[in-house]
Amino acid sequence: MLDVVTLGAWLEFAIRWLHVITAIAWIGSSFYFIALDLGLHRDRTLPSGADGEEWQVHGGGFYHIQKYMVAPDNMPGDLTWFKWESYATWLSGVALLAVVYYWGAEFYLIDPAVMDISVPVAIGISAASLAVGWLIYDVLCKSPLKNNATLLMVVLFVVLVAISFGYAQVFTGRAALLHVGAVTATIMTANVFLVIIPNQKVVVADLIAGRRPEPEYGRIAKLRSTHNNYLTLPVIFLMLSNHYPLSFATDNNWIIASLVFLMGVTIRHFFNSMHARKGRPWWTWGLSALIFAAIMWLSTAPMHGADPEGEAMNGAATQFASAEGFDEVQNIVLGRCSMCHTAEPGWPGLHWAPKGVHLDTPARIAGQARAIYLQAGLSHAMPPANLSWMEEEERESIIAWYNSATGG
DSSP states (O other): OOOHHHHHHHHHHHHHHHHHHHHHHHHHHHHHHHHHHHHOBOSSOOTTOOSEEEEEEETTEEEEEEEOSSOOSSOOSOOOOOOHHHHHHHHHHHHHHIIIIITTIIIIIOOTTTOOOOHHHHHHHHHHHHHHHHHHHHHHHHSGGGGOHHHHHHHHHHHHHHHHHHHHTTSOHHHHHHHHHHHHHHHHHHIIIIIIHHHHHHHHHHHHTTOOOOHHHHHHHHHHHHHHHHHHHHHHHHHHGGGOHHHHSBTTHHHHHHHHHHHHHHHHHHHHHHHTTSOOOTHHHHHHHHHHHHHHHHTTSOBSOOOGGGOOOOHHHHHHHTSTTHHHHHHHHHHHTTTTSSSSOOSTTOOSOGGGOOOSSHHHHHHTHHHHIIIIIISSOSSGGGTTOOOHHHHHHHHHHHHHHHTO
16 A cells, blocks of 8 residues: 555656646747747738748648738637646646645755744745745836846846845755746746736737737737746756756855856857847857856855754654664665765765765754655665665665654
8 A cells, every 4th residue: 555655756756747748848839939930031022911921841741830910801710829838837836846845845945054944934935935036027027127128137137146045045955946946937937827818818809809909018928928938948957956966955056046047048049049040159159168167166066064963953854863763774874875875975986975965964864764765665766776785674674764753
């Protein structure tokens, strides 16, 4: 019979799978339409009155695509709206945030060495910050800055840097970078839900009623769509960052997050210029490489964490450290796992602990109880290929210890 932890792990896997699928759909359609719009031939006089056209070939067929700045003479009744990809991506992302970081707040969200706060407070800060981030962004986009797209982008970048720094002062390094991505993704989806789609619906309603739509609706939607285009690549990096400690487990993680936004701009500028037939600015790749080199250099700074001898335990860690069988499990982990999961791994070829997980003190072992249970107790994921020869009896001891602590 599956226990709660196992069910939770599979629930996380299912939601993550859904999140990746919907994100692929959203990003794919977004990039396609950006490339299509930039690549339209607008130097042709078209009988239909369209603003531009392009011929494309795919899947053995040819497609003739035309774009109307306002609308064709006869409004079609079967318009396809590209919005559900965005909504589904955000909703599945929030579900994943809840399952991983809210449900496991004491393991993944809160680091007493950064800020000693309770689980409800941490979750409250997390949820509220997503809404506040959108409100700040929306106010800036409606301010006089909207008339200067470049200056607006610079101000928004400064805001994102401040957000990155702020998260790093509250949450674990892993959660900080994840939340920078989450607040950015919230801005992107809110752009679609609260601005782009409503504006398009106003235009459609005006056309159906025989009124001339205000051009301002299209201009505003275009500005928000452009922002989404440049924010996409940084969001992907930040979503993946929680799997790579070199990005989140350093004192410079907020600077790394900030630089990622610059790198997203330089990469997208290359492709946008290419699709618009304005040449291929190869210098953007050189600049991107320099930014990435700076990120790699910053990642070598000391990782977050208190001194092992004086490390304090949070509530969950204390629960596992005081549970029956902890002394035995501690000896098992120190003998089978800590040669790799320590500040200076003793395994040949390893220069840092896999995934940044250290299992060389009682506090750290207790703090990783759930991961140890899932990966070395219930499954044989760790040690990899059982290189340290963990016995079945030892795995059973890990399971017994975890169940003793959780009442399972």
